[in-house]
Amino acid sequence: MALTGETSTQLALRDPDIRLMLRVRDDDATAFADLVELYQHRLVTVMHHLVGNAEEGEDLAQEVFLRVYRTRKKYHPKAKFSTWLFTIANNLAMNILRDRQRKFTVPLDVRDSGPLGPRPAEQLVHDKAGQPHQRLQHQELAGVVKVALETLNERQRIAVVLNKFEDMNYADIADVMGMSTKAVKSLLSRARENLRQALKGYIQMEGQAAADSKDE
Amino acid sequence: MTPLNDDEKAELVAYLDGELDEAATQVMETRLATDPAARAEMDTLKQTWGMLDYLPKTSPSSNFTNRTMDKLTLENSVPTPAAKTQPMPSRSRPWIVAAVWAAVMIVAVSGGFLAVSHLAPVPTHADPHHDSDLPLVRHLRIVEKWRWYESIDDLDFAKKLAHPEMFGDDPS
Known part of the structure; x- marks a missing residue:
């Protein structure tokens, strides 16, 4: 600030x-x-x-x-x-x-991914359509979150990372990004909504993984 | 119980981030207490945000500071590219290249002319059986290139001439 x-x-x-x-x-x-x-x-x-x-x-x-x-x-x-x-x-x-x-800028079709199969981002899109695998482990979940973060545009991503990992408030983010505080509020709201959409199929899984890690 | 519009969602996110003033916080808490849809919205937003904790924890490599300082030292000690390059012919001054080539050609041609004049004296016709061109014929390959050999000091220099990239742009 x-x-x-x-x-x-x-x-x-x-x-x-x-x-x-x-x-x-x-x-x-x-x-x-x-x-x-x-x-x-x-x-x-x-x-x-x-x-x-x-x-x-x-x-x-x-x-x-x-x-x-x-x-x-x-x-x-x-x-x-x-x-x-x-x-x-x-x-x-x-x-x-x-x-x-x-x-x-040219999105690839999942079928065009070559012999190694779909890339992580493509896999996420694919999985969103159906139920994600029940035994998704912590590491895999990390990969899914990483890909979800990559679906955000660069401004949303920067705002999210500063807010989450730097614990920066809206006013500081606004200073860093050269925006108004109101614009940052709107930016972060849209970013969270986009993340929620990208991770929709995994939120319950996350709850289960968290419970499992507490049990261990 | 209507779904939250964009402004209300932004307000809810700001509430979760602790960015609302006291009055706005009060309004949001009242809404959350009476609106299950708003509460459900808040729960999924919180869970989504919590999932970012799954991202791997990062630590810089142990020599990060030293590497950064080394890079800084290197950056400050290395002269600018313009200063450290050899005075090779520049792309921006092709006339220098052309002038050097012209000078080399003049020297070579003059040297060659003098050498040929010296090795091939004018025939006297005193002895019609004596063929004065015989030595020239015997060493024809050398004589043909004599003007080049005349203008160089040693074989190494001659070999270097076979690398035109050393002379920069083609003056043409």
Whole structure:
């Protein structure tokens, strides 16, 4: 959330991460290493769930940190440091996801999937028509959720991931994504509805899996 | 008990996310207490959101910070591409390539002319049985390429000439 009416000094006094970033701005390499150490887990998690691949997520998180360093001289604290960091991450992820969408715009028919059978996304569409297999295990459920997340458009996906995994409120998401809070509210509502549709056949199964894991 | 419209769904999601103010929260809780359809909607939304917990937990690799710092060091130590490239003929300056080729050709032709003049003296016809062109005929292959051999220092340089890609764009 943008903290209006506060000076950079006031912000820096309140937010230790801003102080750290101001040291990075002053070419303190140790401070940059500390910043990477501090935020790597959160950033890798977000980027992984955005692109759906752990390795690529890590590469992108690294690129975000490098961009932070490259643009350090332009840094002026206006909001929480994490908002600035995730704005850079959002811009990078948005480009990646849009590029990917442009490259894969032609939907394949399930029958066209070749000798290896339908891909996970196709399998999900197929399964939605009928009852999913009763013995769907935790790992398979994870795959289904991953595919469901991939059915969201890039804006919905980013909003969902920031909300769910960064525990970011609507105002912070709005700052990161350059939208109004009202637009974020609407975006997240549509995203949840889309997820519900994609996971409709698995919700009961999830309840059973959760109960099973409690019994163990 | 009518199904929730889009605005009401957005309100319900915001309620689940703790984003409603006190008054709106009160309104939503009253609705949920009296409307089974709204409650069912809320339950499935909560379950759907809970399913995201099945996504794998991610941890950066143990050397993530070191790799990032190494990359940064490399990035800052490597000169820009323009500075590190050899001064090869540039695509943007084809006239330089053309000028170099023209100079090479002039030197080669002049050298060849002088060499041929030197190796093949004008016949005197003093001895009609003496064939003055005989050495030229015997070494014809060398003589034919003599103008090229004249303009180079050693065999390695000659071999390098067989790689035109080293000279950039074709001046033509």
